[in-house]
Amino acid sequence: MIRLSERVSYIKATEEPLSADVGLVFGDRCLWLYDVGNNPLITAELRGIDLPKAAVLSHFHPDHTGALADISAKRVYLSAYTKKYIGFGETVADDVYINDGAELHIFLLPSSHSKGALGLETDDFAFLGDGIYSMQKGGRAVYNATLLKDTLDCLKRLSAKTFLLSHDPQYARPRGEVTAELEEIYSRRRKEEAYIEVRE
Template sequence: MQIPHIQTINDHISYLTPTEHPLSANVVIIEGDAFFWVYDVGNHPAVSEILQKKSEQTGKEIRVILSHFHPDHIGNLSEISCEAVYQGKNTFRYTKTGTVIEEDTWFQDGDVWLHLFPIPSSHAKGSLALEVDETWCFLGDAAYATQKNGQTVYNAERLLAEIRVLKNVRAPHFFLSHSEPFQQNKEDVLEWMEAIYEKRKRDESYIKTPQRL
């Protein structure tokens, strides 16, 4: 079994690497003065152990932010003792706990600023993104396509709406779950998404495309 390991982004942001067996997404950890803010909780059994240990060692409670409802992103939620859970309404239908975020929401924890915002996505309706300090923006799987009738496709209308939202994000660094490297330049991600949108055909709602950046 693969074991996720910790990678550092800066002094207060790190993440646990994704795994394929079991399928488990990147788990982002932002350390504020009062809380550990965790963006997605993955599906690997080692994740909950790592998070609980960090919480116990520092005395800081965990606040969870969920990008969307797929099991590789929320599977460990019931195994983690957390002070709060934030998610979109579609994810809440699966978790049945915490707070639903339907508009731009900001938190300050010491020197750390967190910006939660809904983001249109072909991959999963009701996705939630996280921007930290107007520098780092975590998107989960929101930039990816979905499967429809055996095809990898984007909803053209939703993709255009997502591009418009992302253009207004101030952070220059985007992070796409499961991607290697995890960190991408905002301009590169938008260029990739706009190239996909340009492939749309008139009178067709979906765009067929490869899955990943």
């Protein structure tokens, strides 16, 4: 587990098996998880923390949600789209604010990568999961131009100074650096094209 602040930590993503990073926010009553990963070693580490758990699911992909059944979270927050895959939980349809010692802000994150993405903001950090990533289309990595604009507008409304990005070796990255990269991609959009190609 890697500590980012008094209340915020994370457990690193793995590639075999494929598992996203798990974000941890230590509240006064609950341990809040942003994604639950999909690796038995991570699950064991989480189960070893003796606090009631609540989970916020970034999106439906199994590397982010696969371990849910083994975590015994007493509350699960997800988007309506993710709920189609998971089958239960509290649907987040707009901003949700929770005070558990830590101030939590769950928000809808428009995303090219996946429908129904959620972010979680707390304590100067914003967990973004895979939400700001591109999608694959015909073997190319692309952004949907309209969605990318919505992603950028959403990020502008956040107050966090550090963005936390799943699968990124750096994980915690300065907000300005991340938005500058996305702005650069958005600046290359062409009127007649719905998608913007990502340069390798």
